[in-house]
Amino acid sequence: MIKYGTLSFVLILLILAGCMVSADRLPNVSKTTNMQVPATTNLQLVGMMDSQTQVQINTRNYNGTDAESQGFLSPGALESNLLYRNDMMTNGGYLALAKDQTFDEGNQNKRGYNVDSAIVSTYATDPDKGSRMTTSEQLTLTTTGNWTPLNQSIHNALVSSIVNRYIGGFNSNYDASSDVSLTTGQLATIAQGRSTAYDDTVPAGMRYTLGIHPDMSTGLPYAQGSAATNFVITNEEGYENTSNLSSTKTFADSTKVSGLIFKFGKDFSVESGLEVGAS
Amino acid sequence: MKAEFFDRYGMWLLMIPLLSACVSCSQGVSVITPPFDTSVIASSSVANMQNVAYESHLGSTVVGEDETVPADVKYSVSITGANRTDGQGAEGIAKTKFVVSVLEGRGTELNVSSEHVWRDETDVAGTIKNLMKNFEYKSGIRI
Numbered sequence: 464m465i466k467y468g469t470l471s472f473v474l475i476l477l478i479l480a481g482c483m484v485s486a487d488r489l490p491n492v493s494k495t496t497n498m499q500v501p502a503t504t505n506l507q508l509v510g511m512m513d514s515q516t517q518v519q520i521n522t523r524n525y526n527g528t529d530a531e532s533q534g535f536l537s538p539g540a541l542e543s544n545l546l547y548r549n550d551m552m553t554n555g556g557y558l559a560l561a562k563d564q565t566f567d568e569g570n571q572n573k574r575g576y577n578v579d580s581a582i583v584s585t586y587a588t589d590p591d592k593g594s595r596m597t598t599s600e601q602l603t604l605t606t607t608g609n610w611t612p613l614n615q616s617i618h619n620a621l622v623s624s625i626v627n628r629y630i631g632g633f634n635s636n637y638d639a640s641s642d643v644s645l646t647t648g649q650l651a652t653i654a655q656g657r658s659t660a661y662d663d664t665v666p667a668g669m670r671y672t673l674g675i676h677p678d679m680s681t682g683l684p685y686a687q688g689s690a691a692t693n694f695v696i697t698n699e700e701g702y703e704n705t706s707n708l709s710s711t712k713t714f715a716d717s718t719k720v721s722g723l724i725f726k727f728g729k730d731f732s733v734e735s736g737l738e739v740g741a742s
Numbered sequence: 743m744k745a746e747f748f749d750r751y752g753m754w755l756l757m758i759p760l761l762s763a764c765v766s767c768s769q770g771v772s773v774i775t776p777p778f779d780t781s782v783i784a785s786s787s788v789a790n791m792q793n794v795a796y797e798s799h800l801g802s803t804v805v806g807e808d809e810t811v812p813a814d815v816k817y818s819v820s821i822t823g824a825n826r827t828d829g830q831g832a833e834g835i836a837k838t839k840f841v842v843s844v845l846e847g848r849g850t851e852l853n854v855s856s857e858h859v860w861r862d863e864t865d866v867a868g869t870i871k872n873l874m875k876n877f878e879y880k881s882g883i884r885i
Contacts, residue, residue: 510868
């Protein structure tokens with residue numbers, strides 16, 4: 464009896480894990496261009512600068528049905544949009560800037576990112592002019608998909624033969640942004656986002672890290688200025704192959720600091736994907 | 743890729759023989775290459791410069807031996823003071839611009855399956871001790 468009990472318990476666990484399947488699936492890109500753009504910038508400047516970087520990756524897996532021509536997703540269809548934007552400006556002063564940015568439109572694995580940006584800028588004001596460095600950075604990922612049969616998307620014969628269920632539809636939005644204005648100090652940011660994937664087991668993900676430190680070469684133990692960060696996650700999920708809403712989630716974090724900043728650090732990281740038991 | 747210059751959706755019919763011609767894999771499976779439309783711009787300019795050393799390199803691959811050779815654009819620019827040992831920077835205004843934009847279809851569908859834009863612009867004015875930018879664009883078919 465005990466043996467049978469254990470066996471049925473294991474089976475229930477398997478099915479439960481199958482039922483818990485939820486959240487984001489990412490589209491994969493067509494095989495056309497596999498574009499890759501690595502870019503680096505080095506700048507040492509006394510004076511004014513104005514710089515903008517923008518990356519936008521919109522990817523769709525559509526089935527080409529009539530419903531889609533009217534703006535609806537048909538079962539199995541997916542869409543993801545990844546936007547990265549960085550604006551930086553100084554109106555004089557001393558600036559040292561290093562930027563390392565890679566943009567890869569290809570399908571990603573679990574540790575890969577479509578947008579990977581690291582920026583370190585060190586700034587000192589021109590005391591005669593009171594100049595400032597202002598930056599604004601934003602990383603936004605939205606993913607949306609309609610329900611799909613589980614056995615089509617998880618290529619695991621064991622699971623699909625046991626569980627013939629559906630993965631519900633979903634809408635997710637991830638947003639990280641910062642606005643910083645400094646008269647002196649060092650600003651370092653890392654922004655990474657993943658919006659296309661080889662298969663459904665690779666989660667949607669993004670990471671945003673911001674640090675403000677004193678510029679040690681000035682001898683001042685602090686950075687001076689103001690900084691604001693904003694992180695938002697919203698997610699809604701449907702239940703199996705219905706249009707009923709089965710869960711909604713919201714996460715929001717907003718921080719503003721101003722004055723003498725000895726150390727300010729924020730790290731925001733999110734991943735959302737499928738997890739199938741016993742796979 | 744040669745087909746780079748036939749990048750127009752209106753030319754799709756023309757592209758069928760050009761692009762969708764079955765690319766043979768090692769297994770002999772045929773692959774349909776979807777249509778695409780790509781543009782790449784890299785530029786830099788200076789104005790009112792004094793005491794400047796201005797160096798730029800541009801390299802591009804636009805004609806391929808076969809379809810597995812990726813289209814490639816490399817651009818790097820460096821602006822420093824004319825005499826690097828005295829530590830004086832270049833004086834003046836410098837601008838750089840880099841834009842990549844891509845539309846892609848999927849399979850033989852004309853629907854756009856992905857859109858990508860990459861844009862980077864930097865304008866600086868004043869004493870430029872060092873302005874260095876490197877870009878590399880690479881795009882091709884993976885079989």
